Amino acid sequence: xxxxxxxxxxxxxxxxxxxxxxxxxxxxxxxxxxxxxxxxxxxxxxxxxxxxxxxxxxxxxxxxxxxxxxxxxxxxxxxxxxxxxxxxxxxxxxxxxxxxxxxxxxxxxxxxxxxxxxxxxxxxxxxxxxxxxxxxxxxxxxxxxxxxxxxxxxxxxxxxxxxxxxxxxxxxxxxxxxxxxxxxxxxxxxxxxxxxxxxxxxxxxxxxxxxxxxxxxxxxxxxxxxxxxxxxxxxxxxxxxxxxxxxxxxxxxxxxxxxxxxxxxxxxxxxxxxxxxxxxxxxxxxxxxxxxxxxxxxxxxxxxxxxxxxxxxxxxxxxxxxxxxxxxxxxxxxxxxxxxxxxxxxxxxxxxxxxxxxxxxxxxxxxxxxxxxxxxxxxxxxxxxxxxxxxxxxxxxxxxxxxxxxxxxxxxxxxxxxxxxxxxxxxxxxxxxxxxxxxxxxxxxxxxxxxxxxxxxxxxxxxxxxxxxxxxxxxxxxxxxxxxxxxxxxxxxxxxxxxxxxxxxxxxxxxxxxxxxxxxxxxxxxxxxxxxxxxxxxxxxxxxxxxxxxxxxxxxxxxxxxxxxxxxxxxxxxxxxxxxxxxxxxxxxxxxxxxxxxxxxxxxxxxxxxxxxxxxxxxxxxxxxxx
Ligand code: GCB
Numbered sequence: 334x335x336x337x338x339x340x341x342x343x344x345x346x347x348x349x350x351x352x353x354x355x356x357x358x359x360x361x362x363x364x365x366x367x368x369x370x371x372x373x374x375x376x377x378x379x380x381x382x383x384x385x386x387x388x389x390x391x392x393x394x395x396x397x398x399x400x401x402x403x404x405x406x407x408x409x410x411x412x413x414x415x416x417x418x419x420x421x422x423x424x425x426x427x428x429x430x431x432x433x434x435x436x437x438x439x440x441x442x443x444x445x446x447x448x449x450x451x452x453x454x455x456x457x458x459x460x461x462x463x464x465x466x467x468x469x470x471x472x473x474x475x476x477x478x479x480x481x482x483x484x485x486x487x488x489x490x491x492x493x494x495x496x497x498x499x500x501x502x503x504x505x506x507x508x509x510x511x512x513x514x515x516x517x518x519x520x521x522x523x524x525x526x527x528x529x530x531x532x533x534x535x536x537x538x539x540x541x542x543x544x545x546x547x548x549x550x551x552x553x554x555x556x557x558x559x560x561x562x563x564x565x566x567x568x569x570x571x572x573x574x575x576x577x578x579x580x581x582x583x584x585x586x587x588x589x590x591x592x593x594x595x596x597x598x599x600x601x602x603x604x605x606x607x608x609x610x611x612x613x614x615x616x617x618x619x620x621x622x623x624x625x626x627x628x629x630x631x632x633x634x635x636x637x638x639x640x641x642x643x644x645x646x647x648x649x650x651x652x653x654x655x656x657x658x659x660x661x662x663x664x665x666x667x668x669x670x671x672x673x674x675x676x677x678x679x680x681x682x683x684x685x686x687x688x689x690x691x692x693x694x695x696x697x698x699x700x701x702x703x704x705x706x707x708x709x710x711x712x713x714x715x716x717x718x719x720x721x722x723x724x725x726x727x728x729x730x731x732x733x734x735x736x737x738x739x740x741x742x743x744x745x746x747x748x749x750x751x752x753x754x755x756x757x758x759x760x761x762x763x764x765x766x767x768x769x770x771x772x773x774x775x776x777x778x779x780x781x782x783x784x785x786x787x788x789x790x791x792x793x794x795x796x797x798x799x800x801x802x803x804x805x806x807x808x809x810x811x812x813x814x815x816x817x818x819x820x821x822x823x824x825x826x827x828x829x830x831x832x833x834x835x836x837x838x839x840x841x842x843x844x845x846x847x848x849x850x851x852x853x854x855x856x857x858x859x860x861x862x863x864x865x866x867x868x869x870x871x872x873x874x875x876x877x878x879x880x881x882x883x884x885x886x887x888x889x890x891x892x893x894x895x896x897x898x899x900x901x902x903x904x905x906x907x908x909x910x911x912x913x914x915x916x917x918x919x920x921x922x923x924x925x926x927x928x929x930x931x932x933x934x935x936x937x938x939x940x941x942x943x944x945x946x947x948x949x950x951x952x953x954x955x956x957x958x959x960x
Contacts, residue, residue, distance in 0.1 A: 336451075337745045338459025340539065341703050342433055342529040345620075345632040349428075353417055353476065353526040359389030361403070362410035365506055370412055376444040376477040380414045389413060391526055392435070394519035394671025407482070408494075408510045413522060414477040421471035428530040429561045430468060433461040435524020435674065435702060437480050439488065444477040454735075455489065456482075456523075457699040457721055458742045463561060464528075482520035483510065487731060489739055490514055490698070490723045513724035514698060515931060516664055517920040519671035524702050534560045534572055535631040536623055541749050542802055543604075543639040545652060550601025550639035552578070556592040558623045558631075572623045572630065578637075579618040586617065603652050604638030604751040606692045606713045608957045613713025614638070616751070638710060638751025644804045644823055646859045647907040651715075651754065657903070657960050658715065658910025659953045660693035661686070661935065662866050665701055666919035668938060674702045681940055682916070683708050689935070689946070690953030695865060695912055698723040698760045700743050709752035716752045717806070717826075717865075717912075718743065722759035728772035736772075737779040744783040755803055756780050761810035761828060764818035773818040777805050808865050813853055825854050828866035828914070832891055838882055840894050847898035855907045862907060866914035867895050870932035873943050883932070885944035892948055903960070913949065 342350045358380045362370050370376075375383045389395055391413070396405045423430060432445065438456030442449055446469065451462035468474055484492025492512045497503035512518055537559040544551040556574045574592040577585060580602070589596045602615040619635040643650040650656065663682070665672040682705075686694065692715055699721035709716050720739050725732070740758060747753050758776050762769060804823035809816055819825055829850065831843045847864075854862045871888035880886040892913070902908035918934035921927045930938060935946040942950075 336461070337742060339431065339433060339461040340536070340633060341459075342431075342527040343634055345634055347629070347631045348529060348531055348633070349423075350527055350529040351417070351419075353415065353528060354391050355415070356388040357391050357413045357415040357522070358386040359395065360384060360386045360412045361407055362412065364403075364407075364409060367409045370410055370479060374447075375412055376414075376449070376479065377447040379416070379475060380412055380477070389521070390670070390673070391522045392524050392675075393521060393669075393673030394438075394523060395521040396517070396519055397669050397671055407520075408508075409483060410479055410481045411520070412477065412479050414475060416473045416475050417528065418473060419468055419470055419528065423530055424470040427533055428465070429463060429533050429535060430465045430528060430530050431461055432464045432476065433459060433527045433529065434478070434522065435459050435526070435704075437478060437522055438482060438518075438520045438672070439484065440481040442479045444475075444479075446475055447477075455721065455739055455742070456520075457701075458739070458746060459524075459703070465561065478522065480520065480522070482518060484512060484518065486727055487735070489725070489732070489735055490721050491725060492518070512922070513726070515921050515927070516666070516698070517671070517922060519666075519920075521671070521673070523665070523672045524674045525704070532630045534558060534623065534625070536621055536633045539619075539621060539633065539635050539749065541619065541635065541637050543637065543641070543751075545601070545603065545639065545641055546597075548600050550598040550603065551595050552598065552617070552619065552637055552639065553595040554593065554619065554621075556621055556623070558592065572625055575622050575624065577620040579620060581615060581617070583618070598639065601639050604640040604713065606651060606656060606715050607687060608690065608692060609651070609654070609656070609713075614711050614752075616711060635749065636707075636710060637749070640751050642754055642803055644861065647861055649754070649804070649824065649861055649909045656692075656715070656909070657956065658693040658717075658863060658912065659956055660691050660695065660715075660910065660912040661689075661916035662697040662912050662914045663694045663701075663916045664697065664919040665699075665705075666917070666938070671920070674704050676704070678940075679705055679708055683712050683714065685916075685936060685940060686714060687712065689950050690957050692957075693717070693754075693910070693912070694916065695719055695757065697866075697915075700746070703746070706747060706750055706752065710750050714752060715754045716750075717755045717757050718747055718753045719757035719760060719808075722762065724761055724763070725759055726763035726766065728766060728768040733772050733775060736776050740776060740780045741783045744780060748783075753803065755824065756805045757826070758805060758807045760808040762807065762818060763811070764807075764809060765811040765815045767817060770817035770820070773807065774821045777807075777821040780805050813850070813857055819854075819858050822858075823860065824909070825858055825860050825862040826865040827851070827854060827862065829864060830867060830869075832894070833869045833882075840880065840887075840890050843891065843894035844898045844901070847895060848901050851898075851902050851908060852905065855905075860907075861909040863910040863912070864895075864899070865912050867911075868892075868914040868933040870927070871943055871945060872928070872932060873937050873941075888933075888943070888945045889948045892945060892952070896952055
């Protein structure tokens, strides 16, 4: 039952937003009886009445918050619940009420007062359900979420479950979960949960695109209004839209009338990436209102950054200026909270990105929280917005349809964001399999169609690439001559670990191999190319000279060799950026080749710089001055 998660809950003259974050009650389903909670209807009563519960913070991953190994390693259903009140005034004022979860990893079923109100597949995108008629007003309400983190070849991302039935080696019923990726599959209610109101006739959706004409900015908009089917509606006429444009300081710039149209802003302040202007990340606010003959019904504040994106076979431009991406692959990852949204961490990470002189990151390998994306918009940090398709293999139709619907949900969530400059349909698929060709052609076409610069409805039809406002990419990691996805893409992104996963210890080969390979990728597809991952693991505090694998020196010298290759490639005119792997060390499953974490961070997991962090700071700031 996947649908779009709706506009982000924001307060306005007509909307109230209440947070349901805090400590929820929590209980795991037993491994040996995973369906127990459904059979015993745990959702029909407070969880604490069904058995022992613990307190679980929301937002947070559940894995690392206690001393319990079974909780950390749990595979299967987990149950959350809490109670909350809504005022009777919401009913008297005929408000429409919506429950919204920023995400729930991976499959989830949401109940209100014992009744299932919605379900969702996929762990990184918002979920909403109108709950107007299911609430008891002025009394206690119960919200329950059942959530399952099992990954299979049919989920995105993929994983697989192995049952070990050799009873001489494993206990009865023993199974293990493996993954097509290297990061910890943290699970839980990772993002804020809200209950919010709108009037019964409300702004359902807003789509903005922007353009530039001389010194003027143009905001084209499409407002979709709706009326809830529940209860009497106050609607004396077809709703009409109007809007005010406010500048960064909240001062009135101009106004417009109509649900579709465009607004001209003379001498507009453009949205520029960090270090490309004195005031990067400039955002206007479009205060959208819908009214009937009796007056204003609903108001929603929509941020807008005025900028253009362009690309051809060699270059990516913002506001008609070529840009070179200086960035990092990242993860939503920290100790204790795992992938839980954490405001101190968000502010710290953006502060570190700016300290580095970086202008971009990739949401490797799944859509990040909207709270993070808001910061990117506001700070002028460009984002390669990636969906959760990592390491995909087996390109069947069911998987493809799921992949397309994830891309549509992602594009729908993020299409108004100026920071999003590229969609990534995946990371390192097994695109050496011939079936990848049609598969990616169709996924890319659907992505382009979802981002068409014309009124968008929920029905997505294939359209031409010329209609899209952002390039589509996928991170390729297959031998270039047996690779079937690249031909469908606008920009070629490749992860490459010379002198780490191949020729380990031989730093001297990096420059030659990197220049050769990326030149060939460009020649093969005649498209801009970028390195989306390179790097080496380092143990903070381990020093060796001459450099030796895992030392801070080895990581730094590997970077220096790569920088020389990138200099050379830049001179050729089609190399549009570099993103190191990774911004910070991050958690990985238990294994013998990594010490509990991927150690390729510029920063430790606690966000302190390694030698590599200091080196990158010098490199990115000097690049920012040069190009
Ligand atoms: C990759 C993956 C990334 C891994 C990295 C590594 O190519 O895209 O998710 O963490 O390599 O360190 O192996």
